[in-house]
Amino acid sequence: MKKIAVFTSGGDAPGMNACIRAIVRGAAYHGVEVYGIVRGYNGMIKGDIIPLNSQSVSNIIQRGGTILKSARSKEFMTSEGRQKAYDQLKEKGIEGLVAIGGNGTFTGAEIFFNEFKIPTVGAPGTIDNDLYGTDYTIGFDTAVNTALDAIDKIRDTADSHDRVFFIEVMGRDSGYIAVQCGIAGGAEALMIPENLTPVDDIVSILNNGFAKQKSSSIVIVAEGDEEGNAQIVAKKIKEKMGNMIDIRVTTLGHIQRGGIPTAYDRILASRLGLGALEGLLRGEKNVMAGVINNQLVYTPFHDTITKKKPVSEDLIRMVDILST
Amino acid sequence: MKKIAVFTSGGDAPGMNACIRAIVRGAAYHGVEVYGIVRGYNGMIKGDIIPLNSQSVSNIIQRGGTILKSARSKEFMTSEGRQKAYDQLKEKGIEGLVAIGGNGTFTGAEIFFNEFKIPTVGAPGTIDNDLYGTDYTIGFDTAVNTALDAIDKIRDTADSHDRVFFIEVMGRDSGYIAVQCGIAGGAEALMIPENLTPVDDIVSILNNGFAKQKSSSIVIVAEGDEEGNAQIVAKKIKEKMGNMIDIRVTTLGHIQRGGIPTAYDRILASRLGLGALEGLLRGEKNVMAGVINNQLVYTPFHDTITKKKPVSEDLIRMVDILST
Amino acid sequence: MKKIAVFTSGGDAPGMNACIRAIVRGAAYHGVEVYGIVRGYNGMIKGDIIPLNSQSVSNIIQRGGTILKSARSKEFMTSEGRQKAYDQLKEKGIEGLVAIGGNGTFTGAEIFFNEFKIPTVGAPGTIDNDLYGTDYTIGFDTAVNTALDAIDKIRDTADSHDRVFFIEVMGRDSGYIAVQCGIAGGAEALMIPENLTPVDDIVSILNNGFAKQKSSSIVIVAEGDEEGNAQIVAKKIKEKMGNMIDIRVTTLGHIQRGGIPTAYDRILASRLGLGALEGLLRGEKNVMAGVINNQLVYTPFHDTITKKKPVSEDLIRMVDILST
Amino acid sequence: MKKIAVFTSGGDAPGMNACIRAIVRGAAYHGVEVYGIVRGYNGMIKGDIIPLNSQSVSNIIQRGGTILKSARSKEFMTSEGRQKAYDQLKEKGIEGLVAIGGNGTFTGAEIFFNEFKIPTVGAPGTIDNDLYGTDYTIGFDTAVNTALDAIDKIRDTADSHDRVFFIEVMGRDSGYIAVQCGIAGGAEALMIPENLTPVDDIVSILNNGFAKQKSSSIVIVAEGDEEGNAQIVAKKIKEKMGNMIDIRVTTLGHIQRGGIPTAYDRILASRLGLGALEGLLRGEKNVMAGVINNQLVYTPFHDTITKKKPVSEDLIRMVDILST
Incomplete structure (x- = not known):
């Protein structure tokens, strides 16, 4: 050749x-x-x-x-x-x-x-x-580190304001990016397509956190999750938990594709x-x-x-x- | 005291x-x-x-x-x-x-x-x-640098795929973050609350770019822009330009608040x-x-x-x- | 327990x-x-x-x-x-x-x-x-990425000034950090303890580069190299190549131990x-x-x-x- | 024209x-x-x-x-x-x-x-x-931020090991980079060409720190300081303070010239x-x-x-x- x-x-x-x-x-x-x-x-x-x-x-x-x-x-x-x-x-x-x-x-x-x-x-x-x-x-490794850098930044705000953040990461039908971000980002919970996590389970996890005086929490949502993307999931949670929590949603989006x-x-x-x-x-x-x-x-x-x-x-x- | x-x-x-x-x-x-x-x-x-x-x-x-x-x-x-x-x-x-x-x-x-x-x-x-x-x-300086880092990453993708990206940055009623990101991010156009930029002007700028073989473009949109946020603006542009362009929208969101x-x-x-x-x-x-x-x-x-x-x-x- | x-x-x-x-x-x-x-x-x-x-x-x-x-x-x-x-x-x-x-x-x-x-x-x-x-x-992965970030910065200068840089990385008796930095940093040559590279070989590599109009080069030196640390190696090379090349040496040092x-x-x-x-x-x-x-x-x-x-x-x- | x-x-x-x-x-x-x-x-x-x-x-x-x-x-x-x-x-x-x-x-x-x-x-x-x-x-702003990123990393180690670090930054005859790094890096002391700081003053500052149980310290030294560069200054301090302190020296060098x-x-x-x-x-x-x-x-x-x-x-x- x-x-x-x-x-x-x-x-x-x-x-x-x-x-x-x-x-x-x-x-x-x-x-x-x-x-x-x-x-x-x-x-x-x-x-x-x-x-x-x-x-x-x-x-x-x-x-x-x-x-x-x-x-x-x-x-x-x-x-x-x-x-x-x-x-x-x-x-x-x-x-x-x-x-x-x-x-x-x-x-x-x-x-x-x-x-x-x-x-x-x-x-x-x-x-x-x-x-x-x-x-x-x-x-993959770069995307995870980019997402993680964003999660670290968001945790500053979550922590300062006692908020719960739902952060949507990429990955199409796969939860790989989400799992790695979940561990490395110190997330309280994870929602990935491979593993159906009912919204009620997320509610329990958040409630347990409150019981332990954990004032802020991060939930990583893979874009392909069956329960819907981060916006939809957050809405469901809000309906169930009401004013108990101050929820914010961020979709990391295209920044995950680029970079050094x-x-x-x-x-x-x-x-x-x-x-x-x-x-x-x-x-x-x-x-x-x-x-x-x-x-x-x-x-x-x-x-x-x-x-x-x-x-x-x-x-x-x-x-x-x-x-x- | x-x-x-x-x-x-x-x-x-x-x-x-x-x-x-x-x-x-x-x-x-x-x-x-x-x-x-x-x-x-x-x-x-x-x-x-x-x-x-x-x-x-x-x-x-x-x-x-x-x-x-x-x-x-x-x-x-x-x-x-x-x-x-x-x-x-x-x-x-x-x-x-x-x-x-x-x-x-x-x-x-x-x-x-x-x-x-x-x-x-x-x-x-x-x-x-x-x-x-x-x-x-x-x-402010940190937020601008965080947004800029995201814009640099997105340009990698814009450039690789010949796309136009509408990137929404924070700033409430003020276009400060957007202006600085526009200059430092090498944006083709800018939409800020202080300065009404009609959608038609953006269309002209993008068309001029195509005429000069500029295959990718970045438009920075301040969250408070009168023409609506980045999603809405992008939709209007798409209606006017049709299949000529491949548009993507990213809202940088809460990452701009945190970080070192x-x-x-x-x-x-x-x-x-x-x-x-x-x-x-x-x-x-x-x-x-x-x-x-x-x-x-x-x-x-x-x-x-x-x-x-x-x-x-x-x-x-x-x-x-x-x-x- | x-x-x-x-x-x-x-x-x-x-x-x-x-x-x-x-x-x-x-x-x-x-x-x-x-x-x-x-x-x-x-x-x-x-x-x-x-x-x-x-x-x-x-x-x-x-x-x-x-x-x-x-x-x-x-x-x-x-x-x-x-x-x-x-x-x-x-x-x-x-x-x-x-x-x-x-x-x-x-x-x-x-x-x-x-x-x-x-x-x-x-x-x-x-x-x-x-x-x-x-x-x-x-x-290890963080140290390599920290060193790599430094190497990327130094290449900007090497390239702008047509210089050869000898960059010393940590690793004690091991060349692991150096090898990864060598590949990821796009280095022209590598000196590690595991693998004796005579100074004459480095001279050949640099000369070959010049022959191909490569104006700048980066040589990664592990701190434990037998030929001595980066300063000593650079001195030997300079003695052999004289005014042909503009050499600089940087020892990355303790920044490799810290960081996120x-x-x-x-x-x-x-x-x-x-x-x-x-x-x-x-x-x-x-x-x-x-x-x-x-x-x-x-x-x-x-x-x-x-x-x-x-x-x-x-x-x-x-x-x-x-x-x- | x-x-x-x-x-x-x-x-x-x-x-x-x-x-x-x-x-x-x-x-x-x-x-x-x-x-x-x-x-x-x-x-x-x-x-x-x-x-x-x-x-x-x-x-x-x-x-x-x-x-x-x-x-x-x-x-x-x-x-x-x-x-x-x-x-x-x-x-x-x-x-x-x-x-x-x-x-x-x-x-x-x-x-x-x-x-x-x-x-x-x-x-x-x-x-x-x-x-x-x-x-x-x-x-200038990029060089200061690059040096600061390095100082942040070194502080992790200084703090973990109760060490005093002398960090030399660039600036030729000027102390601008050093002053900004001193403030932004939270340094305990500063040695710049514009302002002769006798070695004895540095000794006092370090001793005061020990008295307050401050276990680690960072001293920023401009490359042009009259008392000599960081290696020389550190040597003088070591002679005066002996085994009381664990001193390390880092010269940041060429990384300060490059980068995004x-x-x-x-x-x-x-x-x-x-x-x-x-x-x-x-x-x-x-x-x-x-x-x-x-x-x-x-x-x-x-x-x-x-x-x-x-x-x-x-x-x-x-x-x-x-x-x-």
């Missing part, structure tokens, strides 16, 4: 640039020509494909976002779109792909591989950590980028590179998008014990 | 603890006994008043929130409530007060002074910077705390300490709450020029 | 407070009385032992340092000293200990256990990550604190709790202090490839 | 990029062509001069360092060098200059102006805040950049733009480099009172 291309797709995640850098520098090291596809599958269809070299990725390891940009592509969901994409790659002589992204990215990559057989290896880039086949995804990547994310991204590249060069295809128990592993795209990675029961238990 | 008390009231602001520390240490330096009233006017009514000394305020200069806590007090709005408060102070032998807070705090302080003549000097503590009588208030105070806020808070204390000891009363053009000044409470401090036209003009 | 005590010893590390909190809350959860020993073995000898409860550890999860303080104790190295310490524990009815610290702490704990048989379980708290029996130690713990460190500290406590209650003794491959494990003190945990060769290789 | 150029010179400072951006965008707004000179006077001599437009300065407002790079130029100190520089400017048709830098930059600018009469206006860019003609310089600029620095830099540009276009020459008491002012280069801006006595007094 002498010519490959890399692209980012789906929601951006901090560390994607560190991953691109590792792929480009790794390709240079192995004497392989490397191209960047701009705006994911969209750019593939339009042929927006640029040469990259070691210099192109200087001084990007610490930047959030992705220098290759990202976009949704409806056209790639059609077979005409994918044919165009393939034609562009063929014209440029691209023999292999590294795809950085999440669920949607790999769903597209699998279909494309089945149709055109261009070897593709994925690197898991999403803040949600909802991909099977890796302990952690690129961007943490050391952990830069190292993980570098390792996964290099792992994806070297896997591709060794003949891996239709798989995602991941790190499980500190070992580099490759998991079929199909499994990464269909299998569910459970949130550790141990961690959920810790929130209960530590808010004692 | 041999015995004074300090309290915080209204919304908490980063630097309030640095201010409390300066008052307590300053009192120790001047040989004056100092008490802390817990939860503002509420604690005054209940007699929740504790002795403070130099040790009590060790290691708090860097903490957000307020160690004396804050609360709304409906009872203090009644003359019975204020009588109780006065009785408590008299019983404890408190001869003077330092009040740290904003509009509401000083409104209460003025009424109380007029009724009971206990000398009171204020220190302006609010992130909104909406008080006449000081260039800046305690907490910046150097500027710690120094300003220390200076204002000491200034309020030393003013009180020298005979000032019914006034707020402020810093205007680097000079310590005292302004009657009445003026601080009734006069309007305008946002600098120069700064508003800068947003236009710098987004060229 | 109905009454236990916890203490911190050796250099402080961010996350120690989160660990103390987990032990205290865990003890409350399991109905066990818990005490805190102030200033490590020193406080044990002097009987400086205080009761702790859930409230005592409120709002400390985010604080650097250790609320139980830490100190060196020469007296504990004598058998008279240890006898006094034992007498104090006996008098208070302490039946088990949780020790948070590093090498020196566990060396003392092992001797003490062998003499007096008080069950002791350790939690690894040191920024150096030099303990066998756990993948990571409490404080990262999410990773708070969660690891909580998990290890709870793991140490629950191990102790289940009958573990003379062992350190650790996390290897996401599993809680217990390793004899003797092994933790005598066996060497190697730095991953994969990581060292990554620095070479990524600086291509 | 239809064609101007901008350059940065001397030590880099956070906010220089925001200043460049304001000059370039301001020039676009006023319909003036603008060039960037790379590596200061060096690039002027070599003709390393590039066209800039609004797009060139996108997304740099938040970056530390300077995109135009900086360098010392020995050749510019010779009249042959300056003649070459002038020839280059003439050839390119440059009619005016904006110089961003400090003392050395403006010394060069004044000589150059006197010889060749090319109108030049300066913007004060240096972390040291040692320029007469402006209350604050670009980069604060809101204050971005706004000040934008204002001064625009002010310098618009001054130049209106006919100002041989002056530096500054902000004094919130007003834009222009001060002759000669005064900015020869007159001394004193550190406020009020601030120095505050360190004493607040460490009570």
